[in-house]
Amino acid sequence: MDAPAEHNLDLIFAALADPTRRAILRTLLDGERNVGDLAEPLPMSLAAVSKHLQILGRAGLVSQDRQGRIRTCRLEPDGLQNAFIWMQGFGAFAFEDYDALESWIERALDPEGIDDPDPDTTHAP
């Protein structure tokens, strides 16, 4: 298995380190959005959001589909895999708690299971 490229991890983790960008990702979990829709609830200019989307794009976490004058953004969930795989080596799931792992797997495999991404309201394993 190839270790994920370091540079890639730089971009992914840096992209995730900003709360605005995480909010954008969370919004995109509910489905595709154009840039204006993403910007609307955020306390900043459209241009700022556009730059955040570029950062997410370079990290491979979001892609844009331009149809007409509207740019539709969508989540690229596979983009997180490298970071996820990197993390696993650090015992993030140093489980004695197999139940937690099982419920995690359940959620991971069940499309209905990903409807509450808000870390504030999540269930710790």
Added chain:
Amino acid sequence: MDAPAEHNLDLIFAALADPTRRAILRTLLDGERNVGDLAEPLPMSLAAVSKHLQILGRAGLVSQDRQGRIRTCRLEPDGLQNAFIWMQGFGAFAFEDYDALESWIERALDPEGIDDPDPDTTHAP
């Protein structure tokens, strides 16, 4: 008690976004190290490494144990869990590819599957 939340994620992901800091974490997987040992292979000053360790410390990923004039650093693998949990909501393992998930789980659960040449310093169950 349960207030990991957004700010915490900022610190964790920002800490992970730097290759030097990831290298330090990787080294610490093999066991505890003092600051000088961590700095030795790195192409920068001791002071720079010390600052990186502060960042890792604030993120909850590394702790220091000061005995005498020597600071021993050790990995806090639980520190990654918040980030890990946050990620799971994004279908990082939205697998059609169940084989990959299975092999991941295998590695996650099997102590031999984690590349840890120093069994004395167990951070995993």
Added chain:
DNA sequence: GCTTCATTCAACCAAATGGTTGACTTTTTT
């Protein structure tokens, strides 16, 4: 054809980041 909408681009700014060096503190060694 002009205007409007959706978005990006360019220039700019303040603050944060990642590094340096040199002084300082604390402990160990001699």
Added chain:
DNA sequence: AAAAAAGTCAACCATTTGGTTGAATGAAGC
């Protein structure tokens, strides 16, 4: 007691980041 070792701290510097505004681009609507 003096010197050396292990780290941190403080001040500094260059670059990056996250934001702004205003102009530019590219459809769509009138």
